[in-house]
Amino acid sequence: MVPNFARDASTAWLNGWEAHVHAPFARLKQRTAEAGLPAFRPRGLLLPPGGAAPIRFKPRLKKPLAAPGLAPTLGRIGSLEVRLATTVSEIRRAQRLRYRVFYEEMSAVPSGLAMLSRRDIDDYDAVCDHLLVIDHAAVDATPFAAKPFRRPRPKVVGTYRLLRQDAADRHFGFYTAGEYDIAPVMAANPGARFLELGRSCVLKPYRTKRTVELLWAGIWAYVQHHRIDAMLGCASLEGTDPERLALPLSFLHHHARAAEGWCARALPERYVPMNRLAREAVDPKAALQALPPLIKGYLRVGATFGDGAVIDHQFGTTDVFVVLPVSAIAARYRDHFGPAANRQAA
Structure with a gap:
């Protein structure tokens, strides 16, 4: 041969x-x-x-990055688009945005890993969906100057982290459970499908009405697709001195307290009273002005708040429990954020 x-x-x-x-x-x-x-x-x-x-x-992913059957793009106003992250790279961009807002602009204390990577990272990122607001008229400034041949990418200017109950049950539970006893809320609403909202942030120049509306349009599309019955999570007020936050905390306690069956209580070892001023001493107008835009947005769509605040020293915030049953959202907001709204105009 x-x-x-x-x-x-x-x-x-x-x-x-x-x-x-x-x-x-x-x-x-x-x-x-x-x-x-x-x-x-x-x-x-x-x-x-x-x-x-x-x-x-290539690293193997633990889960699909896009919700099956849900288009990544969920809405657009002008140059701003709201969409789900579909790649690991997009999740990293959301983490870099969170680092910039939480650690550089605000007073959060980064871990060694966060400081080295310049990203806000935790274990929940791998099991959550990530909502992004992208500005197609602005270029993302990559922190890696050693990649001069990378094509310019539109800038990520806002993000929300979404954790469905089925994913929470398969992994670590809800992040909120580290601050609030949410088991009674689950028990009081058997069969309800919960969605946790968290790690929300928007770059300072983009903290406008249309950016917030896009985020809510994206959340509403996600809620409808997954047939969510209620949303919950922790919302933050900047600062760790509850006495300086007495007015907004007392307002939420007296005027926006969740009903029985929806009112989670802060864990005993972390409980900080919100009832710091008498009801008649609370000026609602001044209290609303003292609240951050995110919490005011929650109030507008019908959210209510739990019993007790929690001091988060790492992030330099005072957290409150927020819950929003889908049935409590007013019809005018359902129409505003739903498919009838024209959010595709250039």
């Missing part, structure tokens, strides 16, 4: 490639298994012998 030199050379190269790549990872896999550690998955670039082109291994 005539030898096939091309075939033999190819076989030899592949044998060398296997020795170069697979054998070391086989040994590493064996050691990690013996130590009881999670299986190792290579990430990044591996260089085969002989100067051949590198092979890139």
Whole structure:
């Protein structure tokens, strides 16, 4: 038989490639298994012998990034678009926005990982959906100057993190449960599908009515698609001195307290009374002016608030529990944020 030199050379190269790549990872896999550690998955670039082109291994995602059956783009006003994050890169951009707002603009204290990466990161990011507001008329300034050939990308200017109850039950539960006892609310509403809203932030120049409306339009489309019955979460007032926040906290306690069956109470070890001023001493107009725009937005659509505040020293805020049954949203807001609203105009 005539030898096939091309075939033999190819076989030899592949044998060398296997020795170069697979054998070391086989040994590493064996050691990690013996130590009881999670299986190792290579990430990044591996260089085969002989100067051949590198092979890139992409990290595996724990879950789909786009909700099945829900279009990523959920609305648009002018150059602003609201959409769901569909790639790991887009989630990282949301994390960088959160870092900029929470840690650079506000008084949150970053962990070592957050400080090194310049991103606000926690375990919930991997199991949540991420709502983005993107300005197509502005360019995202990447923090990596070493990537001069990257095409300019439109700027992420707002974000919300969305956690459905089924995902929470499969993983860590709701983030809110670290501050409030929400079990009685769940028990009082059996069969209801809950959605947790969290980690909301908007760049300062974009804190306008139309940006907030786009965020709510995106949330409403998501709520309808997943047939959500109620939304809950923690909303924040800036500052950690409840005495300085006595007026807005007392207003929420006297005028916007959740009804029985919806009123979660702060955990005993974190409970801070909200009833700091008598009802007759509260000036509603002044209190509304003292509330952050996000909480005023919640009030407008029909949200109510729980019993007790919680001081979050890491983020430099005082948190309150907010709950919004979908049935409590006024019809005029359903029409305003629903598909009848014209949000596609350029």
